[in-house]
Amino acid sequence: MANATLTPRRSQLTKGRMPTYTLWVVLAASIVVGAALAALVGFSLVPWAIFSAILFIVAGTAVSAAIEGERKAKNRLALFLVYGAFLIALLPLLSVIWTVLERGVPGLTYNFLFTSMNGVTGAIDNQVVAEGTPVLGGAYHAIVGTLQITLWATLISVPIGLLAAIYLVEYSTGGRLARAITFFVDVMTGIPSIVAGLFAAALFGQLFGPGTRTGFVAAVALSVLMVPVVVRSTEEMLKIVPNELREAAYALGVRKWRTITRVVIPTAISGIASGVTLAIARVIGETAPILVTAGFARSINWNVFGDWMSTLPTFIYYQILTPTSPTATDPSTQRAWAAALVLIIMVMLLNLAARLIARLFAPKTSR
Amino acid sequence: MSTNALKRTGGAGESGDKIFSGASLAAGCLILAALFSVAVFLIVEALPVLGADPSDITGGEGFLTYIFPIVLGTVIAAAIALLIATPLGIGVALFISHYAPRRFAQGLGYVIDLLAAIPSVVYGAWGYAVLAPQLAIAYAWLAANAGWLPIFEGPASQTGRTMLTAGIVLAVMVLPIITSLSREIFLQTPTLHEEAALAMGATRWEMITMAVLPFARPGIISAAMLGLGRALGETMAVALVLSGGALTASLIKSGNQTIAAEIALNFPEAFGLRLSELIAAGLVLFLITLAVNIVARWIISRHKEFSGAN
Numbered sequence: 001m002a003n004a005t006l007t008p009r010r011s012q013l014t015k016g017r018m019p020t021y022t023l024w025v026v027l028a029a030s031i032v033v034g035a036a037l038a039a040l041v042g043f044s045l046v047p048w049a050i051f052s053a054i055l056f057i058v059a060g061t062a063v064s065a066a067i068e069g070e071r072k073a074k075n076r077l078a079l080f081l082v083y084g085a086f087l088i089a090l091l092p093l094l095s096v097i098w099t100v101l102e103r104g105v106p107g108l109t110y111n112f113l114f115t116s117m118n119g120v121t122g123a124i125d126n127q128v129v130a131e132g133t134p135v136l137g138g139a140y141h142a143i144v145g146t147l148q149i150t151l152w153a154t155l156i157s158v159p160i161g162l163l164a165a166i167y168l169v170e171y172s173t174g175g176r177l178a179r180a181i182t183f184f185v186d187v188m189t190g191i192p193s194i195v196a197g198l199f200a201a202a203l204f205g206q207l208f209g210p211g212t213r214t215g216f217v218a219a220v221a222l223s224v225l226m227v228p229v230v231v232r233s234t235e236e237m238l239k240i241v242p243n244e245l246r247e248a249a250y251a252l253g254v255r256k257w258r259t260i261t262r263v264v265i266p267t268a269i270s271g272i273a274s275g276v277t278l279a280i281a282r283v284i285g286e287t288a289p290i291l292v293t294a295g296f297a298r299s300i301n302w303n304v305f306g307d308w309m310s311t312l313p314t315f316i317y318y319q320i321l322t323p324t325s326p327t328a329t330d331p332s333t334q335r336a337w338a339a340a341l342v343l344i345i346m347v348m349l350l351n352l353a354a355r356l357i358a359r360l361f362a363p364k365t366s367r
Numbered sequence: 368m369s370t371n372a373l374k375r376t377g378g379a380g381e382s383g384d385k386i387f388s389g390a391s392l393a394a395g396c397l398i399l400a401a402l403f404s405v406a407v408f409l410i411v412e413a414l415p416v417l418g419a420d421p422s423d424i425t426g427g428e429g430f431l432t433y434i435f436p437i438v439l440g441t442v443i444a445a446a447i448a449l450l451i452a453t454p455l456g457i458g459v460a461l462f463i464s465h466y467a468p469r470r471f472a473q474g475l476g477y478v479i480d481l482l483a484a485i486p487s488v489v490y491g492a493w494g495y496a497v498l499a500p501q502l503a504i505a506y507a508w509l510a511a512n513a514g515w516l517p518i519f520e521g522p523a524s525q526t527g528r529t530m531l532t533a534g535i536v537l538a539v540m541v542l543p544i545i546t547s548l549s550r551e552i553f554l555q556t557p558t559l560h561e562e563a564a565l566a567m568g569a570t571r572w573e574m575i576t577m578a579v580l581p582f583a584r585p586g587i588i589s590a591a592m593l594g595l596g597r598a599l600g601e602t603m604a605v606a607l608v609l610s611g612g613a614l615t616a617s618l619i620k621s622g623n624q625t626i627a628a629e630i631a632l633n634f635p636e637a638f639g640l641r642l643s644e645l646i647a648a649g650l651v652l653f654l655i656t657l658a659v660n661i662v663a664r665w666i667i668s669r670h671k672e673f674s675g676a677n
Contacts, residue, residue: 075570082466085458092539093482096493163394171388181395184402190593190660192600194627198649202408227398257387285486288602288627292634313488320492320607340489347484
């Protein structure tokens with residue numbers, strides 16, 4: 001048995017563990033084999049990535065099971081799948097942003113931002129494609145409509161949402177009415193946007209005759225979507241205002257409504273403002289309610305109480321689904337993507353503004 | 368008299384109090400009234416459908432025959448979306464809460480929230496112009512190799528604008544909802560439970576199945592239900608992506624339609640009875656999503672004491 005001491009033995013400390021490079025080797029091997037498999041079905045990037053990923057997950061787990069045992073192999077499999085889920089979730093985001101940038105930037109000209117579609121006909125688009133001249137027509141009317149309708153929706157829903165939240169937090173004593181409001185506000189957040197649009201259309205159809213379509217009807221439809229968001233965020237913010245502040249005000253003999261307007265709201269204003277901004281960001285991209293309430297305009301209309309209006313989302317929708325020129329769709333597609341870019345920039349700016357407001361106007365906690 | 372004097376000094380404030388509390392009460396009631404009137408106005412405008420001659424309804428065989436295929440289409444689209452988005456959403460939420468390095472976790476959460484910030488019409492345009500042509504290749508392959516399955520029966524759509532594409536786009540749209548709600552609840556798992564599992568020698572995955580998932584189950588279910596509510600009511604993605612038509616079992620042929628897309632596509636030109644039909648369809652959609660949302664909220668409120676998803 002003297003020989004036994006001479007045979008090299010694996011250390012007990014590293015037994016049942018994989019060297020760190022193992023998985024890299026497996027990954028490299030799966031990429032190579034994946035490329036070979038992809039070549040069988042006609043080589044391209046997507047099948048290559050899919051085959052490599054599947055091979056890596058299967059082989060990595062198998063190698064781990066052989067060396068480390070079943071429990072650790074399961075752990076690795078879960079790790080691969082969780083990381084994979086995140087990468088898959090990133091794909092559409094990157095793809096959408098890339099597509100909008102790639103196709104939207106060429107169309108984003110001064111002309112696009114500051115002219116409407118008034119007088120732009122299919123014949124003009126045909127000529128643009130045939131002769132390669134710059135695309136005419138733009139989304140000025142849609143930008144105006146978006147801003148107008150969103151402004152009016154905000155004007156309607158912020159007071160209602162704010163006051164309702166104040167009622168829930170400051171006045172109600174948790175009675176049946178308060179519980180009903182809380183419950184139905186939650187339910188309202190789930191109303192499909194098209195149903196909100198139908199409601200506004202039906203309401204104004206009953207009041208002012210069928211087929212009443214103006215910017216204001218759209219603003220009412222958007223308010224139905226916006227109010228619950230404002231209520232929820234304001235409620236959350238008012239709840240975290242310390243009770244000591246209210247009690248200190250009461251102890252000084254300040255009236256309740258003065259306490260609310262002078263102490264509670266200023267303390268919570270940053271959260272409320274950012275909540276409202278996020279609510280605006282949510283409704284500014286809504287398409288379906290506008291489609292059934294505001295009609296579709298080709299020219300500039302500043303008046304929300306009269307005539308049809310167009311917004312950026314409906315502009316995109318119609319430019320794609322019913323191109324201005326059915327035979328030469330490129331100019332319409334270009335306008336649609338440029339409008340999508342403008343819309344995304346607006347939404348992202350609003351989201352950014354919400355975060356900045358929340359940070360800049362946050363109450364100072366330290367002295 | 369002294370009490371009167373005290374009262375007089377606060378006279379203006381008192382009326383201010385009354386006005387303010389009255390206004391806030393009125394705003395609360397207005398919300399209830401608004402939801403109530405949504406139901407009432409939809410019913411009033413939809414009523415003509417009930418009394419109408421069945422042959423006047425689109426399709427010529429009464430409202431039920433008209434609404435049934437599009438209800439089924441709505442459910443199919445939402446089901447595809449949920450089947451894809453729920454496991455993916457749970458995976459992403461686990462990644463952010465338990466796998467990603469702590470330093471990046473919050474930032475990654477924002478990145479996923481960006482998905483929610485992109486307007487639905489942009490998703491629709493993306494699905495129409497980018498995703499559908501890509502998937503058309505896969506559909507042709509599926510029709511050739513898995514065509515014996517009814518859901519992959521050929522001939523596949525050349526444009527890729529099918530139910531499966533619409534379902535995938537919807538999945539992308541509900542993913543952030545499921546992710547953010549599940550993430551919240553995963554982060555609320557009692558740390559002691561997690562540490563106890565790890566101290567017993569559990570691997571990370573065993574810790575998750577023993578401590579995190581049982582704790583989060585009601586939260587995950589309600590997150591999926593809220594995602595379902597969104598998927599059922601989503602309009603533009605389906606209206607742009609799906610090239611609609613009659614009900615078919617195959618998910619890779621053009622055909623099928625959802626309620627929301629049916630309304631959006633036909634409402635601008637509708638009048639008279641057709642308008643009532645579409646509003647009645649909207650009412651059906653409203654009731655379905657209402658039921659789904661109420662069940663989801665009920666599950667959340669039942670577990671309110673130990674969940675953050677509310």
